[in-house]
Amino acid sequence: MQLLKWLRACFLAVLLSFASASPMAAQSLSSYRQLAPDPNSFWDDPTTWMQQFVPDSPSFWNDSRNWTSNYGPAYRDTIQSPSQMLACSGQFALCFHSGPEPYPCKLYPDGLSANCQCMVFNKTNYTLIDGILNYPVYLSTIQACGANVSGCQQTNQAPVCKFLNGGALIPGANVISTFDPDSHDLIVKALKGQEKITVCQKAPYAGCMSAPCQLNSDGSTATCKCPVFYGRFQLVGDQAQCSLGGDLVPSASYFPTLDNNPPR
Secondary structure, eight states: OHHHHHHHHHHHHHHHHHHTOOHHHHHHHHHHHTTSOOTTOSTTOTTOSSOOSBSOOHHHHHSGGGOSBTTBOGGGOBOOOGGGEEEEOSEEEEOTTOBSTTSBEEEOTTSSEEEEEEEEEESOEEEEGGGOSBHHHHHHHHHHHOTTOTTOOSTTOSGGGGGTGGGTTSTTOSEEEEBOHHHHHHHHHHHTTOSOEEEEEEEEEEOOTTOEEEEOTTSSEEEEEEEEEEEEEEEESTTOOSOOOTTBOOBOBBOGGGSSSOOO
């Protein structure tokens, strides 16, 4: 009888200890429980070749409780300030200029993702913190860097950086899509009103930030599986085209501050 009482006491202590876990730990556990594919998952889709997010569930990302900004899910690629772009180093795919030929983004028949051809480089690159498609990595990066990203001013200081090389961010990828220094500078100028912006009406576009990619045989390009968002978006530069025709969609981002008042 004494042994039974002791076992019950031990079991109660374990339950109380688990219940007192921190909110961050609870959120992390909740995120990992979502890793199992749901009926809306890309996992079993024969037209795709790797999973697209972690967790690999569109319903998880479309739930407003899991949005990375007030403007939508991570794959909308919402850019609100230059400080949101975290400097990392290593190999990456550049899909910033993808969409039209010679680096097309072709919409999959399901309309949920696009097959984008992107250039590959090995140098400093920039990850948009609100565009991280691995939710546990996003949480750890926000926790380390802070909401204003003041804690990650140095290259490779952000936790997400260690997941980019080798494609560790998304299982099955061997390279990840981010921004290069030139696209980073164009975005900064656009936010300051120093670069031409084309505002596009609601339409599908590829949100390629942190998307999974596979290196092509030439070693200088990659095939990236970019999630597709349906909404208003902006394009930077003089050659911008909102509609590309056929099954092509532009690789783009959303700038809330420039949505209604683009630079002239």
